[in-house]
Amino acid sequence: MAPPIYSALIISLGLGTTMTFASTHWYLAWMGIEINTLAIIPLMAQNHIPRAIEATTKYFFVQATASATLLFAGISNAFLTGQWDITYTPYTLTSTLITLALAMKIGLAPLHSWMPEVMQGLNLLTGLILSTWQKLAPLYLIYQIQPNNPNIFIALGLLSIIVGGWGGFNQVQLRKILAYSSIAHLGWMILILSFSPPLALLTIIIYILMTFSLFSSFMLTRTTHINSLSTTWAKIPILTVSTPLILLSLGGLPPLTGFMPKWMILQELAKQSLCPLATMAALSSLFSLYFYLRLSYAMTLTMPPNNPAGTLPWRLNPRHNTLPLALTTTSTICLLPMTPAIMSLMPF
Amino acid sequence: MLKILIPSILLLPSTWLTPQKYLWTTTLSYSLLIASASLMWLATPSETGWSFLSCLMASDPISTPLLVLTCWLLPLMVLASQNHLMLEPINRQRTFISLLISLQIFLILAFSATELIMFYIMFEATLIPTLIIITRWGNQMERLNAGTYFLFYTLAGSLPLLIALLLLQNSTGTLSFFTIPYLPSTCSTPWAHKMWWTACLLAFLIKMPLYGAHLWLPKAHVEAPIAGSMILAAVLLKLGGYGMMRILIILDPLTKELSYPFIILALWGVIMTGSICLRQTDLKALIAYSSVSHMGLVAAGILIQTPWAFTGALILMIAHGLTSSALFCLANTNYERTHSRTMILARGLQTLLPLTAVWWFIATLANLALPPLPNLMGELMIITSLFNWSMWTLILTGLGTLITAGYSLYMFLMTQHGQLPHHLISLNPPHSREHLLLTLHLLPLLLLILKPELIWGWSA
Numbered sequence: 001m002a003p004p005i006y007s008a009l010i011i012s013l014g015l016g017t018t019m020t021f022a023s024t025h026w027y028l029a030w031m032g033i034e035i036n037t038l039a040i041i042p043l044m045a046q047n048h049i050p051r052a053i054e055a056t057t058k059y060f061f062v063q064a065t066a067s068a069t070l071l072f073a074g075i076s077n078a079f080l081t082g083q084w085d086i087t088y089t090p091y092t093l094t095s096t097l098i099t100l101a102l103a104m105k106i107g108l109a110p111l112h113s114w115m116p117e118v119m120q121g122l123n124l125l126t127g128l129i130l131s132t133w134q135k136l137a138p139l140y141l142i143y144q145i146q147p148n149n150p151n152i153f154i155a156l157g158l159l160s161i162i163v164g165g166w167g168g169f170n171q172v173q174l175r176k177i178l179a180y181s182s183i184a185h186l187g188w189m190i191l192i193l194s195f196s197p198p199l200a201l202l203t204i205i206i207y208i209l210m211t212f213s214l215f216s217s218f219m220l221t222r223t224t225h226i227n228s229l230s231t232t233w234a235k236i237p238i239l240t241v242s243t244p245l246i247l248l249s250l251g252g253l254p255p256l257t258g259f260m261p262k263w264m265i266l267q268e269l270a271k272q273s274l275c276p277l278a279t280m281a282a283l284s285s286l287f288s289l290y291f292y293l294r295l296s297y298a299m300t301l302t303m304p305p306n307n308p309a310g311t312l313p314w315r316l317n318p319r320h321n322t323l324p325l326a327l328t329t330t331s332t333i334c335l336l337p338m339t340p341a342i343m344s345l346m347p348f
Numbered sequence: 349m350l351k352i353l354i355p356s357i358l359l360l361p362s363t364w365l366t367p368q369k370y371l372w373t374t375t376l377s378y379s380l381l382i383a384s385a386s387l388m389w390l391a392t393p394s395e396t397g398w399s400f401l402s403c404l405m406a407s408d409p410i411s412t413p414l415l416v417l418t419c420w421l422l423p424l425m426v427l428a429s430q431n432h433l434m435l436e437p438i439n440r441q442r443t444f445i446s447l448l449i450s451l452q453i454f455l456i457l458a459f460s461a462t463e464l465i466m467f468y469i470m471f472e473a474t475l476i477p478t479l480i481i482i483t484r485w486g487n488q489m490e491r492l493n494a495g496t497y498f499l500f501y502t503l504a505g506s507l508p509l510l511i512a513l514l515l516l517q518n519s520t521g522t523l524s525f526f527t528i529p530y531l532p533s534t535c536s537t538p539w540a541h542k543m544w545w546t547a548c549l550l551a552f553l554i555k556m557p558l559y560g561a562h563l564w565l566p567k568a569h570v571e572a573p574i575a576g577s578m579i580l581a582a583v584l585l586k587l588g589g590y591g592m593m594r595i596l597i598i599l600d601p602l603t604k605e606l607s608y609p610f611i612i613l614a615l616w617g618v619i620m621t622g623s624i625c626l627r628q629t630d631l632k633a634l635i636a637y638s639s640v641s642h643m644g645l646v647a648a649g650i651l652i653q654t655p656w657a658f659t660g661a662l663i664l665m666i667a668h669g670l671t672s673s674a675l676f677c678l679a680n681t682n683y684e685r686t687h688s689r690t691m692i693l694a695r696g697l698q699t700l701l702p703l704t705a706v707w708w709f710i711a712t713l714a715n716l717a718l719p720p721l722p723n724l725m726g727e728l729m730i731i732t733s734l735f736n737w738s739m740w741t742l743i744l745t746g747l748g749t750l751i752t753a754g755y756s757l758y759m760f761l762m763t764q765h766g767q768l769p770h771h772l773i774s775l776n777p778p779h780s781r782e783h784l785l786l787t788l789h790l791l792p793l794l795l796l797i798l799k800p801e802l803i804w805g806w807s808a
Binding site for chain 1: 443454468469470472473475476480483484492495496499500503504507508510511514515517518540543547
């Protein structure tokens with residue numbers, strides 16, 4: 001893609017999210033989300049293969065539906081309350097509609113079906129943008145509406161954790177696995193959003209760090225299938241050490257960083273005396289750990305000297321920029337002892 | 349405490365920076381140095397409580413023997429792994445040793461933790477290096493299944509434990525070992541209280557393992573390489589016992605009734621797994637099931653919470669750690685020579701390897717709890733206190749002792765006595781390294797006959 005067009009699209013992505021962050025009026029918030037959607041459509045379709053066009057079309061339909069619903073809910077709220085303020089949603093009807101529209105935008109269960117198929121059609125960089133940057137603006141709006149009863153958030157959250165885990169069981173395509181992992185982690189986030197928004201912020205930040213490092217590892221070796229993971233040892237051996245640790249961190253094992261959001265969320269749920277919910281969420285996250293473990297098996301833990309499990313792809317483009325990978329991998333593995341410092345940095 | 353922890357952490361850079369020629373010598377000698385220095389923990393000046401205190405780490409008479417066992421085991425693991433790792437590239441050898449060292453670091457932090465969440469995080473942290481050791485360096489295809497079983501059985505128990513601990517922290521404000529014995533119990537609805545009790549204990553019971561949740565153990569022990577089997581049998585199972593001992597203090601009024609099914613399950617497991625041992629064809633599986641059997645006795649002892657039972661449990665944990673690890677080393681000598689774990693393929697070894705037969709004899713006698721070895725002292729104290737708790741347990745424990753003697757003898761006769769099979773003409777003689785390994789296992793066991801106060805625990 002030509003550099004001016006590429007930079008215009010990236011800048012538009014940034015503009016859209018920033019507009020949503022800076023807005024208090026429903027129209028402006030909706031506009032920012034629409035700019036985001038429109039900016040990422042050409043990025044998704046950039047390599048013009050039919051699978052990418054299919055993913056782009058699916059993404060467009062889903063996001064258009066969700067945006068239309070969001071606009072409708074915002075206008076209904078303005079009609080009912082006389083205010084265009086985002087934070088003022090006293091009526092359950094409008095707040096539920098807004099929540100569901102935004103849940104469809106970010107791919108929470110039961111509105112998640114588009115996510116794996118869209119992610120499968122994209123290249124890894126666009127998939128990274130989809131699973132990290134595109135989540136920020138809708139999450140900010142969900143946080144703003146402050147609903148009076150947390151039931152819908154708990155339902156969305158728990159269902160997303162279960163679906164995100166169970167759905168990824170049978171997958172061999174890495175992008176679909178990453179989509180399901182995104183669904184599961186966003187489930188954890190939405191679960192705690194009504195009880196403690198700083199923890200939701202912590203979860204999304206840690207999730208972005210971990211996903212960034214995992215996507216970067218996959219981009220370095222251009223692997224998109226479990227079978228092609230198994231030749232990583234021949235190409236970049238250090239990745240076979242770091243990637244399983246990133247995967248286990250995504251699964252939430254102590255003493256890696258991924259344990260931090262789960263620990264803090266379970267602590268908050270215990271404070272709210274929601275122990276059965278906490279137990280169900282914790283045990284459901286074991287589902288996703290199973291397929292992360294399977295990826296680690298394929299990559300590192302089964303390595304005979306001759307490897308019939310993977311075909312040897314061409315090694316093109318040997319120059320890699322590995323600084324972001326190094327930074328995010330280090331924070332994915334080593335950040336748990338800094339939990340008190342990080343918690344004190346979460347302001348609101 | 350840091351005098352041992354920091355040198356252990358610094359073993360990691362020394363593994364990676366040592367030249368290839370000196371790698372195994374260096375790691376062995378430095379870990380032996382740390383192990384000898386760790387013996388200072390056994391000199392506890394205060395009889396009633398904690399020593400080597402800091403605000404985050406301390407040791408008391410229960411954790412001290414386990415800490416020393418952990419530090420003692422690292423040189424033994426290095427010694428045992430040397431042969432099968434010799435053919436691998438140097439960086440993989442370094443990675444393997446680093447995994448063993450990181451296990452030691454996490455275990456020291458776990459046993460010396462003074463706060464329950466720290467103990468929990470270190471308890472879980474030991475899973476990752478063990479998983480990598482089992483699934484990367486195991487020898488058969490089934491090791492992947494073994495790693496999955498190991499990870500998921502333990503996690504399914506420990507996630508409810510995390511929630512139970514967070515609930516406790518919410519109601520009491522702290523989870524420090526120094527203060528929780530003096531806090532009032534968290535009483536909510538009876539059902540919630542029972543669930544909380546179960547959540548607290550389930551992780552440790554699965555780790556011990558309790559008979560119903562023991563399926564991960566034969567898989568993990570059998571598929572692990574020798575160092576993995578040693579650390580699993582000797583220390584990681586004892587993490588479960590140690591955790592149970594620590595947490596039973598706060599579970600008090602409910603334990604009198606709620607522990608019944610678990611005690612019965614544990615004692616029944618002693619007999620069942622002992623009987624399974626009599627029918628095993630795989631040598632490592634036999635030793636693994638014998639571990640389940642001994643740990644069932646330990647679990648029953650801990651659950652009845654009397655002073656003699658705690659003492660017996662601790663003695664049996666230490667003695668069983670050394671014995672089981674020695675038996676795995678002996679099974680490994682067989683495996684390295686015949687590359688098979690099947691017992692009938694390596695019979696009559698007394699003729700071929702008479703010196704190793706001596707070690708087999710002593711290890712078997714230790715396993716079947718011969719007096720005056722500490723194995724017997726531990727078992728006897730547990731059996732006596734169980735008899736005091738209820739007369740009828742004597743049937744189960746007595747039968748268990750009988751079956752233990754039966755399968756230990758079966759194992760010895762099967763591997764050592766009888767005729768050599770026709771395909772075994774000669775085997776490599778035992779290396780000095782293997783003799784040293786078994787001496788370092790069994791000599792502490794014999795020396796502990798002379799001063800059992802070191803592993804008594806709280807009973808002064």
